[in-house]
Amino acid sequence: MTKVKTALVVGGGIAGPVAAMALRQAGIEARVYEAYGSTAENVGGGLSIAPNGLAALKVIGADEAVRAIGVPMSSIVMHSWTGKRLASFGGPAGLEPQQFVMRPDLYRALYGEAARRGIAVEHGKRLVSAEHLGSPAAPAGVRAHFADGTTAEADVLIGADGIRSTVRTLIDPGAPKPRYTGLLGFGCLSTGTGLPSTGDAMHMMFGKRAFFGYQVYADGSCGWFANLPHPEPMSWSEANRTSPQEWLRVLTAAFADDRLPVLDILRTADLSQFVAVGGMEDIPRVPNWHRGRMVLIGDAAHATSPSSGQGASLAAESAVQLARCLRDLPAEQAFGAYERLRRERVERIIAAAARTNSNKAAGPVARVLRDALLPTAMKLLAKPEKMAWQFIHPIDWQAPVTV
Template sequence: MTHTRTAIVVGGGIAGPVAALALRRAGIEATVHEAYTTTADGVGGALGIAPNGRAALGLVGLDRIGTPMNAIVLQNHKGRTITEIRQPAQFSWRADLYRRLYDLALQQGVEVHHGHELVDVRESGSGIRAVFADGSTSEEADVLIGADGLRSTVRRLIDPQAPEPRYSGLLGFGARVEGAGLPPTGDRMYMAFGRRAFFGYQTFEDGSGVWFANLPYAYRTWQQARQTSNEQWLHRLAEAFAEDTLPALDLLRLTPPEDLITTGPMEDLPHVPHWHRGRMVLVGDSAHATSPSSGQGASLAAESAVELARALRDLPHPQAFAAYEHARRARVERVIAQGARTNSGKAAGPVGRVVRDALLPLFARLATPEKMAWQYDHRISWDAPVAA
């Protein structure tokens, strides 16, 4: 029988609802508290859900996610194919995944409270309370879980000296387009190292398509990036790809400014020294944010949420937090490091581009399914007991 009966989950994005669903499956009542006053419908760009992530999401009742993307075709700036890497995944929009999880949580009886911006906690020997900006406090719970993202308030409460996110040197953009006018790419995502930016796209049988771009740029916050108009960003992206033999310009022309999604700076957290303190613990991006280039952000968040719930099911919270961190830290930091190496290739300068393009065939030979199995074949055994 679980030692933990109740939990406060701070953050209602992706990791928060998954954590609440996993906790409920473990017999722990969880409520979700979100700072924003409204839901996040329509917010966010594209993401990949790897097989390990699909398996973790399946453990909380979510299946059939997104569109199949079973291979990545890497190209150079001339549109020449360097290699094809078999990497089974699902392509999804963050907004779609968010809505599926949000609805599932409500169906399972999870309470979700909006407009609850966490500012402090009150911890005692018997439990913990969350204090919100409006002066209200939640009911006391046994534990508090920080699923509040890259700029986590819970991370700061656990450790005031916690590191800040690290900027990769890249800004992210993307859009859906209708009438792409390109042959369907099937289950393949094409990705190209352009001379001045990185571009990816996938087109479908109905004529629609999706694209994303990573543009090397001086650091800007998401708010600062949004201060530049979409028309201006589309113009800058067109300039970046003007010398490349890619379909980038065609897809940019088909993108109405109002449909451009600016995801802002691509950042990560290479190492968070403290994942837990007292009755507080971190999950998802608050503990181990990886760059979107890894294709594993949502998948790792789902894995960690499930592992945390298992640990709290089987152990008192101090031992559960330690067992959870022990099970997760090495794996997630390895993925973060790999994503950072990918970013360095996307943001390479003139000399770096020459070296990168020369080494890409070698990288492709190393990125075999067998070499990548440690990422994609990872599975969590829900029924297995968690040892201290």
């Protein structure tokens, strides 16, 4: 069996360019195929890159591109809707802080870094099908078919095409669909808030009716996000049929009784920066990550809710680990080794985020119980060692991968 020399990466968001850079470092020529006809520089809200994500990006020399656009976030301060401080979470000792970034900035930084390295990204290439080359028992490669009638071939095809992955359904037509978490997501930048800087601390609040997180910068501007319980899922397009002004009115009503300065932040929101994400989703478990010469990474394989704070970081980890495996092993063996390295870790993080979502989306009765138990729970959880398993996850690029 021969080693892999070429790869098609389907999806040009966050995971795709990282995978292409990691593959290039492993000696594998990769080309990225993106469904949308243009770049996605104005899509998405704020997110965090955890220390483990930065460590994975450092393996391929892409970490500085992220630090250049990020704001350090060394602690998270939790509050109840009454304003009571419940706990403060810091990272394990010796680790650099998380970086809070806007997704458009992160996309632009990684896309630009990949382009600087000569990695091609073809736009307007929506994957519709793929077939294995060679015999079914011993596939020799993959041919991808795109909606514009073109095709492309390589030794392997990597699905980095997100939570609604086409590659996932090609690998397994019965693959599970995304699960709605009961929350709608929003993000924005507010300017001229008049609030004091929170330094490198992100403040989060279990509000009476919704969840809110914010970080005030030295110039008085403020990056924030909100999670609003909603009975029915809502797609991105459906959420954006409602104007930012109307969503701000809805959010203002949801946070009217809360005692942190949420209303001041909402009042000074820059409407040009407002993002309505739509329904927040996850997939608890994807049974089949690979088949033949096709494999999944990022949200296509392990879609965790944004509440985890780990989505982009896990995607970077998986991209680097897959490249290591393909560097050292034939495709089918590499895919098995990759899954063994990744599955337990990512599914544990997905489950932890799901528990957080259940607290955010609590109904009236559950909310009373939640608020009564939160102070005690936070005291038990607000210890760096409790989160160390998530944040400390070194990848030894030089170590050979074996079966």
